[in-house]
Amino acid sequence: MSGSTQIEAHRQRQSKIAAASGWIGSALEYYDFFIYATAASLLFPQLFFPSQNPTVAIIASLATFGVGYVARPIGAMVLGHVGDRHGRKTVLIFCMFLMGMSTMGVGLLPTYHQVGIWAPLLLVILRLIQGFAVAGEVSGASSMILEHAPFGRRGYFASFTLQGVQAGQLLAAAVFLPLAHFLPKDQFASWGWRIPFLLSFVVIIMGYIIRRQVEETPAFREEQAHGEVPSSPVVEVLRQSWDDVLRVVCMALVAVIALLATVFGAAYAVQPAYGIGFPVGVFLWIPVLGNICSVILIPIVGNLSDKIGRRPPVLAGVLSAGLLSFGYLYAISIHNLWLTIILSVLMWGIAYQGFNGVFPSLFPELFRTRVRVTGMAIGQNVGTTLAALTPTLFVAVAPPGTANIPLKIGFLTFGICLIAAFAAFTTRETYRIRLNDLGDRGAVPVPKAEYERLRGEAMAGRTRTADAQDLAKQLRS
Numbered sequence: 001m002s003g004s005t006q007i008e009a010h011r012q013r014q015s016k017i018a019a020a021s022g023w024i025g026s027a028l029e030y031y032d033f034f035i036y037a038t039a040a041s042l043l044f045p046q047l048f049f050p051s052q053n054p055t056v057a058i059i060a061s062l063a064t065f066g067v068g069y070v071a072r073p074i075g076a077m078v079l080g081h082v083g084d085r086h087g088r089k090t091v092l093i094f095c096m097f098l099m100g101m102s103t104m105g106v107g108l109l110p111t112y113h114q115v116g117i118w119a120p121l122l123l124v125i126l127r128l129i130q131g132f133a134v135a136g137e138v139s140g141a142s143s144m145i146l147e148h149a150p151f152g153r154r155g156y157f158a159s160f161t162l163q164g165v166q167a168g169q170l171l172a173a174a175v176f177l178p179l180a181h182f183l184p185k186d187q188f189a190s191w192g193w194r195i196p197f198l199l200s201f202v203v204i205i206m207g208y209i210i211r212r213q214v215e216e217t218p219a220f221r222e223e224q225a226h227g228e229v230p231s232s233p234v235v236e237v238l239r240q241s242w243d244d245v246l247r248v249v250c251m252a253l254v255a256v257i258a259l260l261a262t263v264f265g266a267a268y269a270v271q272p273a274y275g276i277g278f279p280v281g282v283f284l285w286i287p288v289l290g291n292i293c294s295v296i297l298i299p300i301v302g303n304l305s306d307k308i309g310r311r312p313p314v315l316a317g318v319l320s321a322g323l324l325s326f327g328y329l330y331a332i333s334i335h336n337l338w339l340t341i342i343l344s345v346l347m348w349g350i351a352y353q354g355f356n357g358v359f360p361s362l363f364p365e366l367f368r369t370r371v372r373v374t375g376m377a378i379g380q381n382v383g384t385t386l387a388a389l390t391p392t393l394f395v396a397v398a399p400p401g402t403a404n405i406p407l408k409i410g411f412l413t414f415g416i417c418l419i420a421a422f423a424a425f426t427t428r429e430t431y432r433i434r435l436n437d438l439g440d441r442g443a444v445p446v447p448k449a450e451y452e453r454l455r456g457e458a459m460a461g462r463t464r465t466a467d468a469q470d471l472a473k474q475l476r477s
Helices: 003-042 054-070 072-086 088-107 118-134 137-148 154-182 185-192 194-198 200-211 218-225 233-240 242-270 285-308 311-333 337-351 359-365 369-388 390-397 405-425 448-459 468-476
Strands: none
Touching: 003 088, 003 118, 003 137, 003 154, 003 200, 003 242, 054 072, 054 118, 054 369, 072 088, 072 118, 072 137, 072 233, 072 369, 088 118, 088 137, 088 194, 088 200, 137 154, 137 218, 137 359, 137 369, 154 185, 154 194, 154 285, 154 359, 185 194, 194 200, 218 369, 233 242, 233 369, 242 285, 242 311, 242 337, 242 359, 242 369, 242 390, 242 405, 285 311, 285 337, 285 359, 311 337, 311 359, 311 405, 359 369, 369 390, 390 405
């Protein structure tokens, strides 16, 4: 076997390992993050925020969910800096350890009835650490996969990051389901809810074993070899690419759809104060069904974005999900469980994946290698943080007893989706830009016919896993 063939075989293997690592790592880390979301909606109002006013308890519990997102912009700047200065692999392993330890801490916390005000204070601190840790996950994993992926297949490969995220949410709900169904209610509320949090020990071990197998990306190693690693990625990306960071912020606001389905929707349907009365165990099937659909659709949408571009699936997904939010909330309001499940799956499990399947490739493609993790991390986490505050806003705008909740919350949700759609419309197309040219506003896309030829070769495994220029440099060296 020739030297060039050996290099190429190794890089093809690394592209697959990187995708698998991104999938599994994101699944495990977001399992940690979203078991908190489930508990905040269903249990924490009673365990950590008891109040004579049930509205206050719900708002306080959902606010701690939002607090985790408040830490994300800080985490994005710190962890983005680490990813662009010290490598994608380094930041991903660090994120995994920090997330796992903080989640285990939640599972060991005493409740309000045991230690009083210390319980919610410690809960907030651990949630802040969770938010800090998760801020580097998607941007680091997406950048790593993107930089290992074949030209013409970046959308497909990078989509595995988000497929892993959705699988993590699916796992989080799946762990809660048997506990909620089979444990007596008092035992579930006293100790059963702790089990999913304590299982994070497994996350730490598995995550480390998986992520140590992946090599650093050729693109980042080239930056290091040429002494082009930036001293301050945050300053550089905000100075040179502030408008693209702003576009990412606005597009990331569409996370309101997932939060509407899993956080506000759960509180609206389950909490006694709203008077809907959906059973807790039954309502947990909504994120399970939605995530089953998303796990199937995300790589399909990612592959589609390699054919028709990044923007069309994003625009279609954002606008259709925003419109479906009206129907989802209306179904809850009329106490129709089956219609609620169907519209939730359509809104979150299907329409929303037009965005979810594409942004892991679109966002990092807007930035150069030297600031890629930082640019995506700041934009995505600021936007997601703003979106994460919406469940608390929704409860404040439409507390228990409010009339026309579906219309009020539906219009707020659709308005946010319109902002995200406008940002996507003004974003430049990136799917036919070579890796070395990403972030260059004047870069010329590969001609359509040539792109289709290269993409076909990549799908058949007959082409180089990075740009031709990049591999040629390695062979010459």
